[in-house]
Amino acid sequence: MPGLRGRRARGRPALATAGAALALLTAGTYPTFADSTSSGSRDIQLVYCLDSAHRGDLVAAAVRLMLLRPDSAADPGAAVHLRSGGHMALETWAARRVEDFGRACEALMAADSPPPATATADGSAEDDWFTGFLKEIPLLAAGALLTLGGQQSERRVSEIRLFKSQLGAEEKVYRTAVREYLTRYEQDPHTDHRAVRTARETLAATLSRAPGPSVRQAAAQQVAEGLPLGRALSGNQAGALLGPEARAGEAERASALVDRRLRQISELNRSSLYWLWLTVRTKLAQRAAGGAA
Known part of the structure; x- marks a missing residue:
């Protein structure tokens, strides 16, 4: 899927060592799809583009790409009209014209996805990503400290x-x-x-x-x-x-x-509260004795 690969290349982080953290922070932002030639991507395209909510948009995308005749958009739920003549159900077109369907569906999914940040000559997109990642560090550190504190308390x-x-x-x-x-x-x-x-x-x-x-x-x-x-x-x-x-x-x-x-x-x-109180009292007594000396 060329468009998707280009989109991934532009969104690639500047620091390779931060890849794992970036995956955690950005998971769920928008759907990504594998190469259209893979069976997994084919399944995703069939589920996504043949969904009732996307069928009309799929036909419209195929018309704009001149893969179907313009009159196909009038009744996408019944049939699509081939540029070579004739018509067939949308599911049949997806099964028989695999390349045309994949091209139209890929374009639709790319259009539905948020546009990737456009990198300027000085690499500002990567800088923006890295700045966002740095903002997440305090939250990640706080989570790690809470986990560590809980483990130490349990061990205690x-x-x-x-x-x-x-x-x-x-x-x-x-x-x-x-x-x-x-x-x-x-x-x-x-x-x-x-x-x-x-x-x-x-x-x-x-x-x-x-x-x-x-x-x-x-x-x-x-x-x-x-x-x-x-x-x-x-x-x-x-x-x-x-x-x-x-x-x-x-x-x-x-x-x-x-x-x-x-x-x-x-x-x-x-209880621990008693020993905490006794610790404070002992330190105060020691400090008072030191001051008197």
């Missing part, structure tokens, strides 16, 4: 959810190990402490990986360092073996300390 939420789940599971393991150890300690001061130590180390490692902000990470680290029962309770005091009552007292004090620390762990799961 997923990270916090995973941390809470893992922290809750390891807290239960630690609490269970402590309870079992203290129960056995009251009976035997030399009972095995390894299960508590292992559970404590695992819980402390998870706390050290708490997601931000920094104030939550600092709070988590403080809880991890203060987890009780890092080592076994002593069965002696002042060189004397502790009796059952004394060991029960030691076990009760250790249990109360564990409960207090684990309540601090639950506070790490507060």
Whole structure:
């Protein structure tokens, strides 16, 4: 389709690397058609030009191109009149006179399409296109930033959810190990402490990986360092073996300390708004302290 190819050549962007972006920005502006010899273009022409809304214009175009007699325009819905004599239905003419039909239909589609910008000697058409493309860049950038922000927010939420789940599971393991150890300690001061130590180390490692902000990470680290029962309770005091009552007292004090620390762990799961407020308050306090110094 020569006319169409020329139109494409004039609308070609100055920068080849911007081709993909131009395709996105200009998609849907007006219909484009492949070479008339291709089957795809032939199908498009048949659908477009034989549509009831375009039949009259198709006949008029064929008359102007002297492919049909002028009296064809009088009744395009019934028949067209050949210059060589005789007449036939418009669909029959399209099927038998393929070249004439393609020429008339191509001209009609070209006339219905908006005219391409006319390039001046200094390439102003390409400049206009490029200027329009530059105007679209802020919108494209904003869309990309919104997408990236959404992905980061989703990843952040997923990270916090995973941390809470893992922290809750390891807290239960630690609490269970402590309870079992203290129960056995009251009976035997030399009972095995390894299960508590292992559970404590695992819980402390998870706390050290708490997601931000920094104030939550600092709070988590403080809880991890203060987890009780890092080592076994002593069965002696002042060189004397502790009796059952004394060991029960030691076990009760250790249990109360564990409960207090684990309540601090639950506070790490507060909302992001709380940690944002705490971050602001901490920074303001630091700034006030620096000014006073």
